[in-house]
Amino acid sequence: GQNIDQPTEMTATEGAIVQINCTYQTSGFNGLFWYQQHAGEAPTFLSYNVLDGLEEKGRFSSFLSRSKGYSYLLLKELQMKDSASYLCAVEGSGAGSYQLTFGKGTKLSVIP
Amino acid sequence: EAQVTQNPRYLITVTGKKLTVTCSQNMNHEYMSWYRQDPGLGLRQIYYSMNVEVTDKGDVPEGYKVSRKEKRNFPLILESPSPNQTSLYFCASSPYYREFRELFFGEGSRLTVL
Numbered sequence: 001g002q003n004i005d006q007p008t009e010m011t012a013t014e015g016a017i018v019q020i021n022c023t024y025q026t027s028g029f030n031g032l033f034w035y036q037q038h039a040g041e042a043p044t045f046l047s048y049n050v051l052d053g054l055e056e057k058g059r060f061s062s063f064l065s066r067s068k069g070y071s072y073l074l075l076k077e078l079q080m081k082d083s084a085s086y087l088c089a090v091e092g093s094g095a096g097s098y099q100l101t102f103g104k105g106t107k108l109s110v111i112p
Numbered sequence: 113e114a115q116v117t118q119n120p121r122y123l124i125t126v127t128g129k130k131l132t133v134t135c136s137q138n139m140n141h142e143y144m145s146w147y148r149q150d151p152g153l154g155l156r157q158i159y160y161s162m163n164v165e166v167t168d169k170g171d172v173p174e175g176y177k178v179s180r181k182e183k184r185n186f187p188l189i190l191e192s193p194s195p196n197q198t199s200l201y202f203c204a205s206s207p208y209y210r211e212f213r214e215l216f217f218g219e220g221s222r223l224t225v226l
Contacts, residue, residue, distance in 0.1 A: 042220055043202070098160060098208070102155040
């Protein structure tokens with residue numbers, strides 16, 4: 001099985017940088033996803049990490065360390081529209097392949 | 113337009129009355145999956161399917177059934193709904209190539225069981 005931990009809530013200021021952490025304990029690992037979910041809407045894909053290191057995509061970056069069971073999502077130049085929940089999800093391997101386990105999400109509030 | 117379509121979007125029903133939530137995708141994706149989302153518990157996977165006639169249990173399959181007779185459709189069946197199945201349900205699909213495993217979600221179906 002998978003156990004995924006991320007902070008419940010965070011607050012940051014418009015224009016600032018925020019880092020949302022995700023730790024996981026898994027029986028197998030194929031990759032880690034980050035999704036964004038605005039209130040009342042469906043999740044939308046942000047990033048997918050398979051190998052260790054940093055993946056940058058515009059204002060958003062995602063980092064993975066498989067040996068530490070750790071990932072973070074970095075949001076730069078925060079905008080009000082970034083207020084949303086951010087979901088970390090792990091894909092299992094072997095018998096758990098294609099089974100995706102989500103963390104409970106981190107609700108980010110961006111304030112002026 | 114590439115999309116995942118769920119119906120109904122909202123439903124109020126009573127305990128024990130069988131219902132089906134339909135899910136259809138027009139992107140020719142192999143992989144489809146159902147999730148439920150509850151406050152404080154996050155998204156939990158109910159069932160998933162890697163291809164036609166191939167389905168497997170997720171983390172919370174009890175009380176649900178699925179079928180995958182066609183590639184584009186993946187209905188979720190509640191044979192005898194109970195109040196603890198009141199939730200927000202999402203269907204999702206993905207091409208699931210090694211380099212492109214993004215999940216595309218439907219808009220969600222809010223189900224209330226009285």
